[in-house]
Amino acid sequence: MSIMQVRQNIIEQLTPLYGNREALLIADMLLEKILDLPKRALINPNTADLMPENQIVLKAMLSQLLRHRPIQYVLGEAWFQNMRFYVDERVLIPRPETEELVEWVVREEKSVFSTTILDIGSGSGCIPLSIAKKLPNAVIYSCDISMDALEVARKNASKLGLKVNWHHLDFLQEAEWKKLPKADVLVSNPPYIPQSGRSGMATHVVDYEPSMALFVPDEDPIVFYEAIARFAGLHANQGARIYVEIHEDLAENVRRCFLQSGLKNIETREDMQGKERMIKAISGL
DSSP, X not given: XXXXXXXXXXXXXXXXHHOHHHHHHHHHHHHHXXXXXXXXXXXXXXXXXXXXXXXXXXXXXXHHHHTTOOHHHHHTOEEETTEEEOOOXXXXXXXXXXXXXXXXXXXXXXTOSSOXXXXXXXXXXXXXXXXXXXXXXXXXXXXXXXXXXXXXXXXXXXXXXXXXXXXXXXXXXXXXXXXXXOOSEEEEOOOOEEGGGGGGSOHHHHTTSOGGGTEEXXXXXXXXXXXXXXXHHHHSOTTOEEEEEOOTTOHHHHHHHHHHTTOEEEEEEEOTTSXXXXXXXXXXX
């Protein structure tokens, strides 16, 4: 069977679950990975047929996709800030809006020659490692409650040849804060989806991505932002800059929390979709 025929067959199988546009993207990602070919070769009628050994790999991967397993976990990789990160079910799949958060940090902090940056919630390591790549003079720390997540983050650090100081701790426990450095910059994409939002989310997210990294109690959906604000006041350096990703429906709650905690110069940013998804604040002015 030709590559073009195989590609069309994949799209037809995945369209009922993912829609035609996403099915097309997934089909190309699968074939590019399996065949190690650029996209243009996949639609070239002169490209060689799919070899039997590749058909076996494709069948196994397609079976996982039809069970709603995310393509990034199937491939074991996700691209973020033009870097390839290893991912599996121990960590969240990096999102485009988080790239925007990183770009904001880098743009604002690139003029500071030497700075200490603390990332709260390591996950795959995509935030601290991307910042380490773009701000080579910064000293970067990152913490996570999940030892499994830190294992993935360390794997990515090794693969990318980047230095981050990793800490295993529960950030919501103030007694743990003494293990962390005095930072000039705090950055975080913490859990922020209320438990009540679970029912409206896609199967591939709810069934496969780690709940601990996604959900917070309905009765206290900004619990992590409250902790970050307290930490900024007690443990960050004077004038520390705080950059956080937020739930689009909780922007006002987070702003109010930061104001009440004494943070200043609070600035909200919209993502590419026009949704309020990022906030910057400054402590100790």
